[in-house]
Amino acid sequence: xxxxxxxxxxxxxxxxxxxxxxxxxxxxxxxxxxxxxxxxxxxxxxxxxxxxxxxxxxxxxxxxxxxxxxxxxxxxxxxxxxxxxxxxxxxxxxxxxxxxxxxxxxxxxxxxxxxxxxxxxxxxxxxxxxxxxxxxxxxxxxxxxxxxxxxxxxxxxxxxxxxxxxxxxxxx
Ligand SMILES: [Zn+2]
Numbered sequence: 001x002x003x004x005x006x007x008x009x010x011x012x013x014x015x016x017x018x019x020x021x022x023x024x025x026x027x028x029x030x031x032x033x034x035x036x037x038x039x040x041x042x043x044x045x046x047x048x049x050x051x052x053x054x055x056x057x058x059x060x061x062x063x064x065x066x067x068x069x070x071x072x073x074x075x076x077x078x079x080x081x082x083x084x085x086x087x088x089x090x091x092x093x094x095x096x097x098x099x100x101x102x103x104x105x106x107x108x109x110x111x112x113x114x115x116x117x118x119x120x121x122x123x124x125x126x127x128x129x130x131x132x133x134x135x136x137x138x139x140x141x142x143x144x145x146x147x148x149x150x151x152x153x154x155x156x157x158x159x160x161x162x163x164x165x166x167x168x169x170x171x172x
Contacts, residue, residue, distance in 0.1 A: 015105075016033070022117040024116075024152060028123065032123060035067060036104050036105070038067075042066050042070055057069055058133050059076045059139060062075065067100040068100055070130060071123055071127075072095075083143045085146070086119065095107065118149070
């Protein structure tokens with residue numbers, strides 16, 4: 001099923017179901033969905049909704065904080081991509097232009113579900129790190145964010161006890 005969603009400035013026609021195919025924890029896919037719906041409360045978006053707040057990125061304090069900056073442009077976010085082993089995807093010419101939603105849906109079309117899961121986890125960790133800075137004045141290093149991303153992947157792929165290859169009674 002295909003949907004057309006009207007953002008503030010752009011029409012985005014994509015298969016929203018692709019987001020839910022990402023092999024990653026639900027909370028990470030939900031973040032991706034909110035991001036593509038234009039629902040994340042970046043400072044630029046808050047200001048567009050008449051919230052009186054600073055516009056600068058709370059992590060780097062170099063540029064205004066919009067969706068593109070948080071996940072693609074911020075120097076700290078770019079280092080997180082590298083620490084998570086995803087710099088090739090970050091630099092992929094296919095994902096250099098357009099809105100965040102257009103870039104994410106491009107990834108949905110071109111990447112497999114496992115890769116989409118890694119991206120989904122990375123985005124969640126970048127957003128979590130940003131919130132941690134705002135609310136707790138705590139910012140993690142890119143390598144810490146990268147490790148958190150890998151940890152999220154393990155949550156998904158860890159086999160459950162029921163599928164253990166060893167017998168729970170005798171261990172053989
Ligand atoms: Zn920044």
